[in-house]
Amino acid sequence: MDPLSQFLTGPRAQAAFALRVVMDAPFAIDVRDEAALTVITPVRGAAWIVPDHAAPQLLGPGQAATVRGPGPYRVADTADRAPTVVIDPGQSCRTPAGEHLETTMAHGLRTWGNSAEGDTVLLIGTYQSEAAVGGLVTSALPPLAVFTEHETDPALRGLLERELTTAGPGQASALDRILDLMLLDVVRAWARRSGPSTPSWITATGDPVVSEALALLHEQPADPWTVAELARRVHVSRATLAARFRTAVGQPPMAYLTTWRLALAADRLVDSTATTATIAAEVGYSSAFTFSTAFTRAYGASPTAYRRTTHSRHPRNPPGIRASTSP
Structure with a gap:
């Protein structure tokens, strides 16, 4: 069994945090949840991913990014935008001044943001712990990796959006498995690049x-x-x-x-x-x-x-x- 197959049969998403984020500019989400790994893919608009110790990268529709924790990063409409929202461990959200936003920014089933119909729509799936994702899988990826629309599978993105916007029995398990497949897809894409940082x-x-x-x-x-x-x-x-x-x-x-x-x-x-x-x-x-x-x-x-x-x-x-x- 290769390590990716080990991931799919051993450590894998369990009650992963998955959300559809809908935003209008200006916005800057300061993510401090200390999660092991997050997968982000836009379905409309674009967003900058700004890690603490790496160059910002712009993420557009059809692309995907993985962010390896537990360090903080920002998701924003411009790379230099000051935080408007802070996400703390446990996925609690607040303003930088401390006002809680869980209720005020909720827009129905697994949808959250500063607008009900925003210019930017992001699908986000988070592995809260490396016990869920596996050490070798996280070690296969850099702190921030961005994948082009030609490296990602639109069918998986469509499945994730459908599941996030449609209530049904077994939804949590379905989201976990879709997230696992999306992560497998991008790790394979990273492997195909075969650069010096690709794991042996x-x-x-x-x-x-x-x-x-x-x-x-x-x-x-x-x-x-x-x-x-x-x-x-x-x-x-x-x-x-x-x-x-x-x-x-x-x-x-x-x-x-x-x-x-x-x-x-x-x-x-x-x-x-x-x-x-x-x-x-x-x-x-x-x-x-x-x-x-x-x-x-x-x-x-x-x-x-x-x-x-x-x-x-x-x-x-x-x-x-x-x-x-x-x-």
Whole structure:
């Protein structure tokens, strides 16, 4: 199972925050919700996405953007507009002076804004925690990524708008699955760009031998792998596999396996109550001590501290820390 398939069968949207935002200029929404990842796509008009530490980018109809948290950003009609609305953790909204706006800016079913029929209409889906989206998926994307109308699927955008504007049984689950598919679509688009920042687990699938080796590691992370055993399973010599794997992935097979095991463990720590020892065994560590040492080296916190910290930040939907990209 490749990491994107792991995302669709493991961590994924659960009661994600989805909204149709309708705005007339002037507007500037200061988003401070500390969410792990947000997908934004305009269906009418345009908006600037202004991160705290990156260049602003204009988003037009048919395009899409992903914003990786938990840092703040603004969505505005001009790049230099001062905030008119602030979104706090828990998706509460207020004016910069503190006046609450949840009721005054509501316009029916999952529609919110400063106008009932605004010049700008945005569809927004938010993964509140990395436990819902998965560490490897968030690590695949930069802090802000903008995708052209040729890189996104209009059918998915249409499904999201229809679901946001039509009440029906199972709506929350339908929105979750549509958001998952939209995220999968843009991560694939990012992978197709194949730039220097594209994660190795995406680009390496161009080599059939390495692709098969990655599939084995992804599907059976707890197995006692060695390079020799992995080479035997993909029917090449140990030296051939080691050389091709390093060329395609940028690190040796066992180093990559460590990254993958710890990413899986990080997700398990924040979306389950399993003990550290249980999680260690699930991802292939012979003891909780060995696992804890490796995890602390990669994430800068012990498994217990990592779990406690993320739960305290979002107790109802705990996030994770972005997956390490190095062993």
